[in-house]
Amino acid sequence: MARSPFWWALGAAAVLSAELAVVASPRFLSHPLPLSAAVIADLCLVVPAFVWSLTGSRRAALRLVVVGAALASLLLRVELRLWAAPLELLLFGSAILAARRALSMRESADAAEALQASAVAFFGDHALAHAVGAELSIAWYGLLSWGRTPPAGFSSHLRSGWSAIAFALIVASAGEGLAVHFLLARAGPLAQLIALALHIYAIVWLLGDARALALRRTTLSDGVLRVRLGLRWSADVPVDQIASVCMRKTEPGELALRTVGDTNLALHLHAPIEVRGLLWIRRRSRALALQFDEPQAVAEALGAASRG
Numbered sequence: 534m535a536r537s538p539f540w541w542a543l544g545a546a547a548v549l550s551a552e553l554a555v556v557a558s559p560r561f562l563s564h565p566l567p568l569s570a571a572v573i574a575d576l577c578l579v580v581p582a583f584v585w586s587l588t589g590s591r592r593a594a595l596r597l598v599v600v601g602a603a604l605a606s607l608l609l610r611v612e613l614r615l616w617a618a619p620l621e622l623l624l625f626g627s628a629i630l631a632a633r634r635a636l637s638m639r640e641s642a643d644a645a646e647a648l649q650a651s652a653v654a655f656f657g658d659h660a661l662a663h664a665v666g667a668e669l670s671i672a673w674y675g676l677l678s679w680g681r682t683p684p685a686g687f688s689s690h691l692r693s694g695w696s697a698i699a700f701a702l703i704v705a706s707a708g709e710g711l712a713v714h715f716l717l718a719r720a721g722p723l724a725q726l727i728a729l730a731l732h733i734y735a736i737v738w739l740l741g742d743a744r745a746l747a748l749r750r751t752t753l754s755d756g757v758l759r760v761r762l763g764l765r766w767s768a769d770v771p772v773d774q775i776a777s778v779c780m781r782k783t784e785p786g787e788l789a790l791r792t793v794g795d796t797n798l799a800l801h802l803h804a805p806i807e808v809r810g811l812l813w814i815r816r817r818s819r820a821l822a823l824q825f826d827e828p829q830a831v832a833e834a835l836g837a838a839s840r841g
Contacts, residue, residue, distance in 0.1 A: 548580055549604070556608050569609055576601035576608075595655070643749060644678070645670040645764055663813035670764055675741030678748060686750030687834075689762055690743075691826045693792045699743040706735050746792060751825070753834050758800075760808075760823065766790040768808040768821070770800065772838045777801045780832060783822035791824035798828040 552572050555561060561568050577598050585594035645666075652666035690696060710732030717724045746763035753759070758770040768790075779799045783789045788808060789796050802819040809815060825831050 548575070552576065552604075552608055572608060573601075573605045576605045643761075644673050645745065645749060648673060660813050667764065667811045670745070671738055671741035673741070674744040674748065674764070675737040675739075678744045681748060683747050684750060684752075686752040686761075687831050688747070688750050688826045689824050690746040690792050693794045693824065695746060695792045696743055698793065699739045703736050703739050706732055706739070751823075751831070753831075753838060756838065758835065758838075760790065760821075762790050762792065762824075764811055765792075766808060766810050768806060770802070770806060770821070772835060774802050774804060774806070775800055775835065775839065776803050778832050778835050780828050787820040787822040788816055788818035789822040789824075791822075794824065796822040796824045798823045798825055798831055 552575060555568055555572055578601075580601060581594040581597040584597055648669045649663065649666035652669060653662045656662035656665060710729060713728045713732070714725050717728055742763060742765070746765075749761040749763050749767075751758065751760050751762075753772075756772045758772060758775075760766065760768040760770060777800075779801075780797060781799055783796045784799070787799060790808070800821045800823065802821070805817045805819040807815060807817055808821070823831075
């Protein structure tokens with residue numbers, strides 16, 4: 534009975550009514566700071582902690598922290614922009630802990646898949662979860678993947694020279710950020726801070742994309758070609774569904790999966806498969822044009838797997 538939706542809704546209405554009464558009371562005008570702090574503490578700390586103690590669900594408690602921050606912003610009629618960074622760090626830390634647990638339980642798992650799974654478990658299987666998963670994956674590879682050795686597999690980024698392109702873009706972004714910082718001196722520190730944050734964000738994206746291309750490689754095992762083009766594209770292709778393998782460039786009607794430049798290996802399948810990209814991008818195709826550093830090795834491995 535205590536976990537009935539009716540009683541949860543009744544409790545939420547009671548808490549919200551109490552906070553509205555506090556904000557609308559005459560004492561709030563004379564003591565805005567302590568009462569505002571009390572409202573924020575109730576909505577963002579007390580209520581989530583109470584729900585956690587009753588249900589034991591950390592995920593529900595974290596969701597209530599985010600909802601409480603939004604409600605506090607509406608009740609107090611202020612933009613709690615300073616909460617954005619702590620809340621993002623909270624979500625990021627929770628997702629990383631889930632990813633570490635998944636990685637420790639299964640060696641074949643990678644950080645991107647574990648982070649995506651934790652985001653879906655937290656938000657549900659929809660666009661917001663996949664967008665958060667993509668951001669967390671970029672941050673993971675851009676900031677936390679250094680020192681990891683690339684696993685065995687078929688790479689796709691070396692011959693294309695994307696690492697050099699990414700390095701040049703990072704240097705250009707850093708130089709541009711420095712120039713913009715001085716140009717915005719008259720606009721004030723807030724404008725400079727926003728510009729700095731945007732440039733750091735762009736650099737982390739470039740680093741994350743480049744590191745993911747190096748660490749997430751295509752593998753062939755258990756009769757499945759697991760195509761991994763960094764964080765950009767992924768697909769699981771059963772070997773018995775491959776009708777033909779050709780070493781050539783992209784032709785019309787084929788879905789091109791590449792870093793930069795021309796593709797060099799084409800797979801035609803008996804039936805369409807799903808290809809997954811960043812930010813919940815989904816494509817279905819029975820003709821894939823892929824880019825590998827060693828396409829001949831991939832073709833020979835597929836031939837051996839189909840004969841075996």
